[in-house]
Amino acid sequence: MSEPDDTRPSAQDDRGEGPLRRADRNMLELLQELRVAQTGVQILFAFLLSLSFTERFGRIDEVQRWTYVVTLLLSVLTAGLLVGPAAAHRMTFGRGVKAPTVALGQRLFVAGLASLALTLTGAVLLVLDVAVGRGFAVPAAAAVGVVLTGLWFVLPRRLLNGT
Numbered sequence: 001m002s003e004p005d006d007t008r009p010s011a012q013d014d015r016g017e018g019p020l021r022r023a024d025r026n027m028l029e030l031l032q033e034l035r036v037a038q039t040g041v042q043i044l045f046a047f048l049l050s051l052s053f054t055e056r057f058g059r060i061d062e063v064q065r066w067t068y069v070v071t072l073l074l075s076v077l078t079a080g081l082l083v084g085p086a087a088a089h090r091m092t093f094g095r096g097v098k099a100p101t102v103a104l105g106q107r108l109f110v111a112g113l114a115s116l117a118l119t120l121t122g123a124v125l126l127v128l129d130v131a132v133g134r135g136f137a138v139p140a141a142a143a144v145g146v147v148l149t150g151l152w153f154v155l156p157r158r159l160l161n162g163t
Helices: 019-051 062-092 098-131 134-161
Strands: none
Touching: 019 062, 019 098, 062 098, 098 134
């Protein structure tokens, strides 16, 4: 059985909750899930920032430098997307738009997960390229990207499709 659409305007759903209570519950669940993702992103961002201040950073090649720049910028985008739902909630608080705010938060979170998959893939590429060489780093990073995409996007879709 599929879950009810969280934005439909019915009086009550299968849980016996109305639209406002459902929106409140969904916002709490969304914010709780975001806490998990945000911690990792913050740690990764701090790691990436610190890399540029190490002695070895001055010896990386042009590909590694651009991998670093793109990955750093992706980590900022990821942080912004994952903070977006909390910011949207705060900006719209008490204005009667909880359900649309939850829907926006959901879209930002999914975009943040996609950005996080790219960020983690870039970080793996950079670190492995410096540590063991590009020949291993590229396929390993590609494998990381495939695994994360499978876990975060393909597998949940299979649940929605009932397979």
